Amino acid sequence: MNSPTSPALALGVGAACALLPTGLATAWILSAQGRLEAAEASEADTPVAATAAVADEGYCTPELRKVLRRVLTSCGLVGADGAAGRGCQPADAAAVATLAGGDFNALFLPLADRAAIVQFEKNEAALGAEDSALVDKVFAERGGASWFLVVARSSPEGSVAHNRALSEQRARAITDHIHATFPDPELDQQVGLLWLGEEYAQLGADFCGWQRSGGVDACTTDDLNRSAFMAWIDCRL
Amino acid sequence: MPGTPRTWAALLALAAVAGLVFTGTSTYDFAQYLDRQVHGLHCSFLPGLGSVDVTGASGCHVTLMSPYSSVLRQALWGGIPMSLLGMGTFALLLYRALLVLLHRGGAERPALQATFALSLVPVATSIVMGVIALQVLDAACKLCIGTYGASALAFVGALGAMLSAGRPQAALDDDDADPTPAPTGALAPRLGMATVQLGIFNLLPVAAWAAMSPAHERYIGTCGELTDPADKHGVLIDLGGQGTPAVEVLDPLCPSCKGFEQRLDASGQGALLDRQLLLFPLDATCNWMVSSSLHPGACTVSEAMLCAGGDARAVLDWAFERQEEIRTATAEDPEAAARMVLAAFPQVEGCLGKPAVRSKLNQSLRWAVKNQLPVLTPQLFVDGRRVCDADTDLGLDYTLARMLAPAATEGAP
Numbered sequence: 065m066n067s068p069t070s071p072a073l074a075l076g077v078g079a080a081c082a083l084l085p086t087g088l089a090t091a092w093i094l095s096a097q098g099r100l101e102a103a104e105a106s107e108a109d110t111p112v113a114a115t116a117a118v119a120d121e122g123y124c125t126p127e128l129r130k131v132l133r134r135v136l137t138s139c140g141l142v143g144a145d146g147a148a149g150r151g152c153q154p155a156d157a158a159a160v161a162t163l164a165g166g167d168f169n170a171l172f173l174p175l176a177d178r179a180a181i182v183q184f185e186k187n188e189a190a191l192g193a194e195d196s197a198l199v200d201k202v203f204a205e206r207g208g209a210s211w212f213l214v215v216a217r218s219s220p221e222g223s224v225a226h227n228r229a230l231s232e233q234r235a236r237a238i239t240d241h242i243h244a245t246f247p248d249p250e251l252d253q254q255v256g257l258l259w260l261g262e263e264y265a266q267l268g269a270d271f272c273g274w275q276r277s278g279g280v281d282a283c284t285t286d287d288l289n290r291s292a293f294m295a296w297i298d299c300r301l
Numbered sequence: 302m303p304g305t306p307r308t309w310a311a312l313l314a315l316a317a318v319a320g321l322v323f324t325g326t327s328t329y330d331f332a333q334y335l336d337r338q339v340h341g342l343h344c345s346f347l348p349g350l351g352s353v354d355v356t357g358a359s360g361c362h363v364t365l366m367s368p369y370s371s372v373l374r375q376a377l378w379g380g381i382p383m384s385l386l387g388m389g390t391f392a393l394l395l396y397r398a399l400l401v402l403l404h405r406g407g408a409e410r411p412a413l414q415a416t417f418a419l420s421l422v423p424v425a426t427s428i429v430m431g432v433i434a435l436q437v438l439d440a441a442c443k444l445c446i447g448t449y450g451a452s453a454l455a456f457v458g459a460l461g462a463m464l465s466a467g468r469p470q471a472a473l474d475d476d477d478a479d480p481t482p483a484p485t486g487a488l489a490p491r492l493g494m495a496t497v498q499l500g501i502f503n504l505l506p507v508a509a510w511a512a513m514s515p516a517h518e519r520y521i522g523t524c525g526e527l528t529d530p531a532d533k534h535g536v537l538i539d540l541g542g543q544g545t546p547a548v549e550v551l552d553p554l555c556p557s558c559k560g561f562e563q564r565l566d567a568s569g570q571g572a573l574l575d576r577q578l579l580l581f582p583l584d585a586t587c588n589w590m591v592s593s594s595l596h597p598g599a600c601t602v603s604e605a606m607l608c609a610g611g612d613a614r615a616v617l618d619w620a621f622e623r624q625e626e627i628r629t630a631t632a633e634d635p636e637a638a639a640r641m642v643l644a645a646f647p648q649v650e651g652c653l654g655k656p657a658v659r660s661k662l663n664q665s666l667r668w669a670v671k672n673q674l675p676v677l678t679p680q681l682f683v684d685g686r687r688v689c690d691a692d693t694d695l696g697l698d699y700t701l702a703r704m705l706a707p708a709a710t711e712g713a714p
Binding site for chain 2: 073074077078081082083084085086088089090092093094095096097099100103112113114115116117118119200201203204205206207208245246248249250298
């Protein structure tokens with residue numbers, strides 16, 4: 065028996081087969097359309113990716129922020145007074161920080177992994193090769209930080225006026241090196257200078273364990289204070 | 302040839318159903334993305350039975366997001382999926398197999414020859430797509446492999462039906478003896494009819510797809526713009542091209558970025574862009590905006606690109622080729638990426654890892670901060686306007702064609 069398929073049956077089977085992908089595709093597209101409309105209706109609930117922003121680490125306590133804001137404002141970094149990069153002298157620093165020297169230093173203790181101390185020779189303000197390498201290393205490890213603080217000091221030998229000038233020269237030596245090595249038109253708005261001379265917030269021996277130049281054995285308090293402390297600060301103001 | 306046309310037609314029907322299941326699942330996954338959201342894929346040899354893959358790293362994902370998964374992408378958002386055409390073709394093969402099964406004496410040899418010719422369509426397509434998947438995409442997609450297998454099986458079924466046709470039925474079926482050979486007819490009209498059927502079976506779903514697809518044009522240009530595009534620190538890398546200014550935000554070890562670059566190049570519209578690259582490695586060793594390293598080694602490779610100067614593109618292409626290898630090696634040994642980069646590009650020694658390039662990479666990340674970019678890759682800005690994330694994969698060709706249209710019009714005489 066060789067009976068051909070009836071045209072009606074063939075047509076029906078053909079229509080069913082042809083409409084199968086069409087029907088499925090239509091259903092799936094309408095479903096997507098429905099989800100799209102639902103998503104638009106509840107757009108506020110849609111999760112969005114985080115926006116790129118500078119860092120704001122946990123050590124940025126209200127106290128540190130307050131001091132930082134005062135220092136940066138008074139030293140000409142923040143605001144539109146045209147005094148960017150002016151820096152803070154010892155009297156300014158003590159006044160704006162409104163903290164005892166020990167408390168001022170304690171604010172920076174959480175920065176032990178971020179900060180470094182460049183130790184200068186007695187009565188010198190020139191960077192050696194080891195010092196320059198340390199500055200480069202610390203400055204390049206910026207991460208998401210917004211502010212780079214350089215806090216220069218001097219040991220008590222010599223007159224107060226001489227030590228003020230010497231600590232300023234040390235702070236300037238660091239920033240001059242940074243300017244030369246990392247050219248950036250916005251650098252002056254990022255680097256804050258404080259020179260404290262011998263008068264305020266001298267470093268104690270507990271800073272010997274910090275990253276520093278000058279050798280393991282050169283760690284008397286005089287060695288530590290012939291220095292410039294530098295660190296990126298990961299705080300938003 | 303052993304067996305009867307009906308036996309082989311049963312095999313053909315089985316293969317066609319399998320092909321419908323595989324291509325249907327692919328089409329379903331494709332259609333999911335028309336809602337502009339992120340979805341898992343049914344990447345399995347047993348669609349529907351395995352768990353949905355949500356990693357975005359499977360071969361099915363690479364294939365689906367590739368420029369080869371659909372056609373007419375500039376005319377329609379996402380284009381017409383190749384798998385939809387596969388559904389139409391397998392549906393036709395199923396129809397023709399059912400006709401043989403319903404025809405008690407088998408079918409005419411010319412009709413079976415036409416069916417065999419039709420079975421060559423999925424086979425040829427499978428060969429082309431398989432070569433693309435392995436050679437170009439370097440991806441093994443289980444649904445695709447299932448489709449290739451169904452195509453091969455359909456070919457065997459159609460071939461068997463054709464070769465077994467015309468034999469005396471009596472020799473094959475004692476219970477239903479009929480000495481009359483299957484009737485014959487002219488082949489050309491049957492081939493013509495098969496071609497018409499192929500057109501109908503494919504045009505119907507394509508027309509439905511095109512007519513019913515959601516409108517995506519209204520989203521173009523609504524996803525933000527660059528607020529401070531000036532490159533004061535020289536961190537943008539020139540990728541060449543002439544035309545409309547564009548900034549790509551990429552991570553050299555991000556699989557999505559690799560796929561995005563492939564789509565952009567394949568679209569032909571990359572040549573209409575004056576392309577610049579912002580490096581945004583999603584690697585916590587240099588990027589403070591990510592809590593963990595999604596792509597270990599990306600910071601090192603990014604530094605290498607900044608060190609390489611005019612060879613930055615070569616470093617990027619190299620990194621795209623070895624993404625997984627670099628990521629895996631660096632996850633185990635943080636120095637591995639540097640060793641691999643230096644072995645491939647010794648000229649960057651003396652620059653890689655040094656403070657100057659690390660500072661420059663940091664400035665690259667800060668460019669993203671200044672422009673308040675989302676922390677994700679890839680991103681594309683055309684003439685300062687951000688291409689929506691949902692438009693960077695399947696809808697890229699469609700979106701770029703419209704974003705570039707004003708520029709093209711302005712350039713016209």
